Amino acid sequence: KKYTAIILAAGQGKRMLAGRNKQFLKIGDQPLICHTLSVFDQDEWCEELIIVTNERERSQMEELLKKYPLRQSVHLVDGGAERQDSVFAGLEAVRNRELPVFIHDGARPFVPQELLHELSVTAYEKKAALLAVPVTDTIKQKSDHGLDTLDRSTLWAAQTPQAFSYDLIYEAHERARKSRYYGTDDASLVERLDKDVAIVKGSYDNIKLTTPEDLHKAQAYLSNQRNGKVE
Ligand code: CTP
Numbered sequence: 688k689k690y691t692a693i694i695l696a697a698g699q700g701k702r703m704l705a706g707r708n709k710q711f712l713k714i715g716d717q718p719l720i721c722h723t724l725s726v727f728d729q730d731e732w733c734e735e736l737i738i739v740t741n742e743r744e745r746s747q748m749e750e751l752l753k754k755y756p757l758r759q760s761v762h763l764v765d766g767g768a769e770r771q772d773s774v775f776a777g778l779e780a781v782r783n784r785e786l787p788v789f790i791h792d793g794a795r796p797f798v799p800q801e802l803l804h805e806l807s808v809t810a811y812e813k814k815a816a817l818l819a820v821p822v823t824d825t826i827k828q829k830s831d832h833g834l835d836t837l838d839r840s841t842l843w844a845a846q847t848p849q850a851f852s853y854d855l856i857y858e859a860h861e862r863a864r865k866s867r868y869y870g871t872d873d874a875s876l877v878e879r880l881d882k883d884v885a886i887v888k889g890s891y892d893n894i895k896l897t898t899p900e901d902l903h904k905a906q907a908y909l910s911n912q913r914n915g916k917v918e
């Protein structure tokens with residue numbers, strides 16, 4: 688059940704307020720992006736690894752890959768202005784278009800390997816799948832009419848990786864580009880084509896490091912892991 692992985696690292700990390708791209712911030716003994724890359728690097732099913740990086744940070748990324756070498760060779764691709772543009776750049780660089788393609792945020796370093804396998808099996812079966820977890824907060828919707836409470840039992844928080852057959856996700860991106868539609872994830876572009884997307888239940892550990900608070904959570908997760916408290 689081999690797959691291609693596109694890892695997105697071309698953002699600016701503005702909400703992290705670190706003054707530089709959060710991908711390069713150290714958590715534990717390695718920069719954030721290295722934690723993420725190593726999960727895929729160590730997965731036998733990952734056949735091709737593509738990193739989408741900011742043009743201005745390409746040499747910084749190359750240095751990092753020398754300092755923290757991976758087992759497999761990686762392909763560096765320049766990203767775009769929005770996340771969706773970066774994904775498209777990654778898709779264009781894929782060599783083997785027969786394999787499902789995983790699209791993953793570089794800012795999610797703790798995705799468990801067994802979930803990658805579950806997702807891959809589902810992607811082969813269903814052509815489109817994502818990791819998501821049941822929403823734990825009660826979600827309110829505010830509009831001109833006032834406040835509503837959404838039915839939590841139907842709500843899922845989308846994560847990455849999201850996995851698709853290559854042709855399907857390429858078509859979804861092409862159509863979105865033509866109509867200048869920007870979605871907040873890749874599955875939403877497939878949903879626009881009225882195609883089903885399967886949910887694989889993710890892990891609450893698979894957080895996206897977005898704000899400074901998330902760095903503290905990540906440090907805590909790593910030190911618990913080192914002390915054997917977390918699997
Ligand atoms: N990303 C990307 N290209 C962009 C924007 C985002 O590759 N033009 C990547 C980020 O590097 C990140 C992932 O998409 O790994 C998820 O995006 P997000 O968490 O929003 O990261 P940033 O855009 O970097 O952060 P912010 O929105 O706070 O600036």
Ligand code: MG
Nearest residue numbers: 698699700770
């Ligand atoms: Mg962003």
